[in-house]
Amino acid sequence: MTENLLSTLGLDRPETGDDAVVPFTLENLDTRGRSVRLGQALDTILKRHDYPAPVARLLGEAIALAALIGSSLKFDGRFILQTQTDGPVNLIVVDFDAPDGVRAYARFDEAELEAALAGGRNQPGALLGSGHMAMTIDQGEHMERYQGIVALDGNSLEEVAHTYFMQSEQIPTQVRLAVAELSRKGDPVPHWRAGGVLIQHLPEHGMAVMPDLPGDGNFDNPHTADPDFVEPDSWTRARTLLSTIEDAELADPAVSPEQLLYRLYHETGVRVFEPTPIEERCTCSLERIEDMLRNSFSSEERAEMAVDGEIEVVCEFCSSAYHFNPHQFETSN
Template sequence: MTENLLSTMGLDRPETGDDAVVPFTLDKLDTRGRVVRLGASLDTILSRHDYPTPVARLLGEAVVLAAMIGSSLKFEGRFILQTQTDGPVNLIVVDFDAPDGMRGYARFDRDAVVKAAEEGRISPAELLGKGHLAMTIDQGAHMERYQGIVALEGNTLEEVAHTYFMQSEQIPTQVRIAVAQMTTRGDHRPRWRAGGMLIQHLPENGISVMPDLPGDGDFDNPDMVDPDYVEADGWSEARALLGTVDDLELADPDISPERLMFRLFHETGVRVFPPQPLEERCTCSVDRIEDMLANSFSDEEREDMAVDGEIEVVCEFCSTAYRFNPHQFQVKN
């Protein structure tokens, strides 16, 4: 069946496995998209910290979302997804270091999360509370940053992403994300893995008209749609097909991205492009932290940081501990 599938899709390569993003287009539906599949990379990010399961799952969804968006960057830079809220999980930060590096971190109130779990309040909306989602594109020191911010309104990060693209990008977008723990034969513990698919409608013929101003329309609420907006038949079909995907299909290691796309879009036709590998990679380093301590703090402040004659800095993302002598910086001032 694999050879038949590859032949049907016009592929001359093996099916893609974990830790990769696969771009595709649905030419007949004026739609483009990306499928992300994360295995060991996500398990590393989520297993480094003692996250309660609901927190780990929420951070995993944020990592998938960041990977789907950040992997589209056409230059070396960073895509940063960040939530700041008043809920039990009050901060999530995911860095996507283009073209292929990911790291993520969640800050949470353990007691509040435990209480919420006991009361069954573990949906993303209940864990995050009120606040905002910021998506930032950093093109480097000599380029201006671009940032879009939306309120965290919706029950899932999928819904928040739809609002972001509607308001900040004005591109019809649909997102599906699934995060799961799975155990394989002979493994001593369940491993985190995830999958996601993002599709966007980009008609060349101008069939679809977006609202004139950010926030003028809501594509999931017919009562709030701008009267000038017309949803093209192709986009309606693409959204409907994506809506048939279940969580198991997105995260199942036995269903490759190509096989998933074939299941969904074989009747309309799908053009698949080469996969882009993804990896867990932290950008912290001795030199970066040393420069931060030397340039951001005074001698007195560094002395106050020292415990037993050492300054210890622990990376929140990868938990690597760096130790410095507070007196080593005095020569540099």
């Protein structure tokens, strides 16, 4: 790190590596944001299911977006990003367990995917197709859940995020996401990486905005952004500078989030804060699945699930397999 970078960012710690979110502010531009860099955590999730590369890239973008949003939660809870569409990749679920855990999976139709790729339809919007994306805040048992839904109609996840925040939260938002499969020096095996930056315009006066991210306001009743809102020059400059980022910069393991932010905003000033580490972590467990089978299914239903006298439950996220005797639930009551 150069002294100029250290001085500009006011950094008194090492630069951030992989699997972390770095919050920052652009005080002179009335803007705040977060930068995410995912390495091993993302690689573990994507390689576990051996997704085709186009599916892996799309799921990687969704994971990066969920990390950017979910890491802002100020309480222990879950942020869930889910898409349901009619495209080749018809379901994506990313479960962010605040403050630092993430798991995810994607469901796709192999024949539809092959046909789409053969026809040159390999962009995220084309793979998703039409449907919707839901963002859910789960604050835990006995607490209200908040959910917002935005339409997907051939749009990328970046575009959908922009639309959602502007229409539902009245917060001008810009997002950049990139996913790449790269080989490390001395390691011929490629590994998945992702990077992303989210910025939001939050002026002290002017446009009425929600106090924070989804869950702080009435998330179930989206409203249309103020039609009389005039984009201020500060926000125009912040998002214009963000648009200059190349995908290669976002995913480059040699470029730290701090270096990236310095490249973008050193002329206007940027202040970074302590990073939040991110880890791949599944919340499934023998106890949770046992409780689910006991409380959500009848004896007859459990008997129908059994194959060769055993119930097998496989976690869609981490592929862990759990086995149960269908009669154990009756004897334990």
